[in-house]
Amino acid sequence: MSGTAAVLADILKYTIVAATPLLFASIGGLFSELAGMLNIALEGLMGIGAFFGMAAAGLTGNVFIGMLAAIGSAVAGSLLMGTVTIKFKANLFITGLAINLLAGGITAVLSQWWYHTKAVVAFTLPPPVPAFPAALSQIPFVGPVLFSHSVLTVSAWLWAIVAAFIIKNSRHGIRIQATGMNAQAVSSLGYSPDRARMAALVWSGVGSGLGGFALGVSVSAFVPNIVSGRGWIALVAIYLGRKKPLWIAASCLLFALSESLSNYIQGFSSIPPLLVLALPYAVTLVSLIASGNKR
């Protein structure tokens, strides 16, 4: 393979890796969005998932247990948010903001308590399980780009497919959608819109938890501010994807490409890294503006 092709393969491969946390979180956030709730807590829930997921994975040496802990902790966070918002009739944006603050505080305090540092905590995890047979990843170009990925990366796509199915074809999903469109109609049919809202928040907790965990696994560490805006980027992916799972996935790939490119540019150009780091946010902002207009 020539040099350019290898570089391109690298950028594309990392694009898929970088899309993993975004895809998990934005599909999770899609549930709450469909239920009529703009969930600005994805960012914080991802941070919670990343911290507790990595802590559990590091403690047990078992990535699967780490994943469960990530889901459990982020769902606990979303339940807290849902309870205060729905049962205590609080403002959704303020509880979302509170979750984001809480996530930053709890992870820093526990990191200091458990690992005696607020800086990077590295974990030794078992090597990632490849999702495809080794033979496939030997195919030139396509192999490294598509078939070199771990089970965790591939499961983000499975998660999107399963979620799309739940949303479109299950009663549960349709009730969530209906709640977002017309909550009064839902309650006049004898179903509880509040229950649908709570369920939708739980789904967004599941997705954010998995997304945060994927971030942690990708660097095999918990890093302060590890999420660094990806929860917000995932939120924009929902809008750019017009609330359709397939298009959300495409939007995630677009944002992941900008992240992958900014990583690449940092290594090989004279543009200062701090400016390059702003690129994914800029791409996201432009997408947000493009996806705006009448909603």
Next chain:
Amino acid sequence: MMPAERELHSPARVMLAVGVSIALSAVVLALFSKDIGSALEQFFLEPFSNRYFLGNYLADAVPLMIAGLGVLIAFRSKNFNLGGEGQLYASALAAGVLALHLPAGTAPFAVWFLAALTGVLTGAAIGALSGLLKAVRHVSEMISSFLVSAIVINVSDFFITGPLQDPASNFQTTRQLAPKFLLPRILAPSKLDISIGLALVLIVAFMIVDKRTKIGFELKICGENEEFARYCGIPVAAYQIAAMAISGGMYGLAGALLVIGPQGRVMRGFSSGLGWSAISVALLAQGSGAGIVPAALFIAFLGTGSDHVMIGSGIPSEIVSILQAVAMFFITARSLPRIWKKRGQS
């Protein structure tokens, strides 16, 4: 008929939020400190124990009063500015750069005025962008203000660590302003300066505009019912943009006053959570201009107390985020479910 739920009125919510966050801070200190007695003393008493600590504590409340007032004004029209971190940081940098480049002979008063103006304009421009996007493209001002802020933070970081880095310093910071360009201190040797007066004047000015003028009334109508406001011929889009600009401008002013005041330079990470704390202040004030003062004093107290236990007992100062989050939960809860009431009933 018994109501199914107990409605929580504004004073009750504030009392709950304050009470619970104070109680929780005691619990957190008990959990994490080796010597609970001294940790409690450091958190609750030390900030008031002498002139120096007290002055520094009051100085911390000043940017919270100013930025918190800005958030409150935007809240009036239901605009939620989540870009305070970036607005404050970039405005501080702009004001700092200006002050560093003014001739050494400039009158201090002119420096203060120009720096403050630069801060206000920078913050207002950044905030107005999100207001404009909301008015024109129906883009959520929360998401856009956050994203713009993220970009602005990276760009400011670049300038501070690159072209504007003080070559003589080991820190990532701009050069230090000349001492005569800094605001006069009161309660020396603490950091408290005359900007606290400006903060109080602004709060009073807001209260007058709010109660006595059409602008205050129309801003409120925009927040309460957009359709109705349009029907009445109120320029809703203009108010949306103005509300975000004012909110950004106040963050900018807070940043500029920190540069020509307590900080004297712009270090990397300058905003350090102030953008978020100002939101807590506005929430705690419950829409009341006068409420900004006690709210800022309380949020500043949580921050100062946390700093004191970090220095004294090694407890991470991030506990302040947890306390603020819990206060937010309680301040925004409009009712307590019945289950909490049953005990008293039967």
